[in-house]
Amino acid sequence: xxxxxxxxxxxxxxxxxxxxxxxxxxxxxxxxxxxxxxxxxxxxxxxxxxxxxxxxxxxxxxxxxxxxxxxxxxxxxxxxxxxxxxxxxxxxxxxxxxxxxxxxxxxxxxxxxxxxxxxxxxxxxxxxxxxxxxxxxxxxxxxxxxxxxxxxxxxxxxxxxxxxxxxxxxxxxxxxxxxxxxxxxxxxxxxxxxxxxxxxxxxxxxxxxxxxxxxxxxxxxxxxxxxxxxxxxxxxxxxxxxxxxxxxxxxxxxxxxxxxxxxxxxxxxxxxxxxxxxxxxxxxxxxxxxxxxxxxxxxxxxxxxxxxxxxxxxxxxxxxxxxxxxxxxxxxxxxxxxxxxxxxxxxxxxxxxxxxxxxxxxxxxxxxxxxxxxxxxxxxxxxxxxxxxxxxxxxxxxxxxxxxxxxxxxxxxxxxxxxxxxxxxxxxxxxxxxxxxxxxxxxxxxxxxxxxxxxxxxxxxxxxxxxxxxxxxxxxxxxxxxxxxxxxxxxxxxxxxxxxxxxxxxx
Ligand code: BES
Ligand code: MN
Ligand code: ZN
Numbered sequence: 027x028x029x030x031x032x033x034x035x036x037x038x039x040x041x042x043x044x045x046x047x048x049x050x051x052x053x054x055x056x057x058x059x060x061x062x063x064x065x066x067x068x069x070x071x072x073x074x075x076x077x078x079x080x081x082x083x084x085x086x087x088x089x090x091x092x093x094x095x096x097x098x099x100x101x102x103x104x105x106x107x108x109x110x111x112x113x114x115x116x117x118x119x120x121x122x123x124x125x126x127x128x129x130x131x132x133x134x135x136x137x138x139x140x141x142x143x144x145x146x147x148x149x150x151x152x153x154x155x156x157x158x159x160x161x162x163x164x165x166x167x168x169x170x171x172x173x174x175x176x177x178x179x180x181x182x183x184x185x186x187x188x189x190x191x192x193x194x195x196x197x198x199x200x201x202x203x204x205x206x207x208x209x210x211x212x213x214x215x216x217x218x219x220x221x222x223x224x225x226x227x228x229x230x231x232x233x234x235x236x237x238x239x240x241x242x243x244x245x246x247x248x249x250x251x252x253x254x255x256x257x258x259x260x261x262x263x264x265x266x267x268x269x270x271x272x273x274x275x276x277x278x279x280x281x282x283x284x285x286x287x288x289x290x291x292x293x294x295x296x297x298x299x300x301x302x303x304x305x306x307x308x309x310x311x312x313x314x315x316x317x318x319x320x321x322x323x324x325x326x327x328x329x330x331x332x333x334x335x336x337x338x339x340x341x342x343x344x345x346x347x348x349x350x351x352x353x354x355x356x357x358x359x360x361x362x363x364x365x366x367x368x369x370x371x372x373x374x375x376x377x378x379x380x381x382x383x384x385x386x387x388x389x390x391x392x393x394x395x396x397x398x399x400x401x402x403x404x405x406x407x408x409x410x411x412x413x414x415x416x417x418x419x420x421x422x423x424x425x426x427x428x429x430x431x432x433x434x435x436x437x438x439x440x441x442x443x444x445x446x447x448x449x450x451x452x453x454x455x456x457x458x459x460x461x462x463x464x465x466x467x468x469x470x471x472x473x474x475x476x477x478x479x480x481x482x483x484x485x486x487x488x489x490x491x492x493x494x495x496x497x498x499x500x501x502x503x504x505x506x507x508x509x510x511x512x513x514x515x516x517x518x519x520x521x522x523x524x525x526x527x528x529x530x531x532x533x
């Protein structure tokens with residue numbers, strides 16, 4: 027999709043050629059003297075239109091307006107949610123096949139940064155279509171979207187630039203998430219990662235094969251892959267936007283391209299949805315695409331262990347004990363708890379980067395879907411600062427998460443007589459016990475885990491990947507990059523002096 031941002035008043039908008047002119051009206055907007063304002067004001071007066079989010083007024087061939095389809099859509103209080111609702115309602119009035127060029131004008135004239143961000147994300151979401159494995163397209167024509175307001179300041183332009191890059195990342199994550207497993211093998215996923223390392227992107231990519239993974243001693247990752255005819259891959263992406271000396275943030279994405287459950291096989295119903303079990307990996311790819319476009323001052327490493335989880339004569343069996351890269355032995359009581367097995371070795375591998383933070387992203391547990399549904403991703407963290415930074419990033423990006431606990435008592439069920447740790451505990455608190463398992467391999471750095479089992483894709487008639495949590499991850503990385511380059515805070519000495527003075531005062 028081609029997005030463009032243009033300074034345009036309502037009276038200038040009538041001269042523009044497009045297939046649909048969408049005029050977004052918020053509750054605080056006041057009509058001006060132009061032709062469009064006059065229609066809007068009369069419709070409000072007659073009770074045929076109001077600025078409430080979701081209300082629309084569809085018009086055709088208005089005199090003196092170039093574009094034959096003009097739709098007024100209310101965006102209420104102009105909150106991200108209302109903007110999305112208004113935009114969806116506005117677009118819903120026309121057939122997608124009719125619109126090649128879309129012009130969206132903010133009637134109030136101002137383009138606040140959060141409104142623009144919400145608008146770009148909402149347009150992209152409403153007009154996205156997966157076509158890769160369809161023999162014909164789906165009839166959609168949209169090629170160019172112009173967003174316009176009378177005045178556009180620097181923060182608005184920056185918000186637009188970020189939002190467009192975020193959309194590119196989200197769409198890449200959706201694309202790979204949606205591809206069926208026979209069109210998204212570990213090898214193909216590695217190819218997609220390599221394709222990100224273009225000139226001028228700041229991205230490098232290295233792909234490890236089974237032989238190299240064996241040499242590293244990734245026994246847990248290899249054990250999951252051993253039941254499949256498809257070769258595993260371990261993808262290492264590096265984005266360098268700051269000095270080499272600066273510690274990177276490491277993102278680790280679960281890349282199970284299909285999860286049958288293995289010998290602990292899953293029921294047939296909805297098993298097709300386990301093609302989405304690489305959405306964590308896809309979110310890492312999407313985030314890197316956006317990093318390459320935005321070029322922020324930060325270093326980021328992306329790690330993707332990717333393989334299939336299949337039943338086979340050579341597959342892992344319940345009760346098998348395997349040795350992870352960390353040296354810890356693991357009793358595999360359930361071969362369907364495979365995500366944590368591939369992630370634990372990737373977490374051990376992350377140590378070599380001496381990271382400032384490691385964040386893993388995984389469609390890890392059905393229990394997380396039960397706990398949080400499709401609204402918020404599960405967030406776990408060994409570090410409070412990292413947890414609150416991720417939570418705020420999610421809020422800012424409209425890509426929400428919710429922190430869950432990591433009390434040591436939750437690890438009780440992972441104890442076994444036959445290895446250092448078991449890969450499953452009981453049914454209770456399943457999202458948390460999975461996180462407790464991972465935490466054993468993340469002791470050497472600040473660590474967070476995002477369980478996206480409920481948020482990475484939608485089921486039912488709207489079945490498809492959501493691209494989450496690319497928005498959250500990018501917002502976090504951009505904020506972390508800005509923090510790193512900010513001048514150092516006050517030296518400890520003066521702070522200590524301040525404390526001493528305060529203590530003296532209260533004594
Ligand atoms: N990929 C699944 C998690 C999943 C299941 C995500 C359903 C979304 C919807 C994961 O590998 C898995 O199978 N987890 C098991 C763990 C259990 C065996 C402890 C689960 O959640 O049932
Ligand atoms: Mn599984
Ligand atoms: Zn899985």
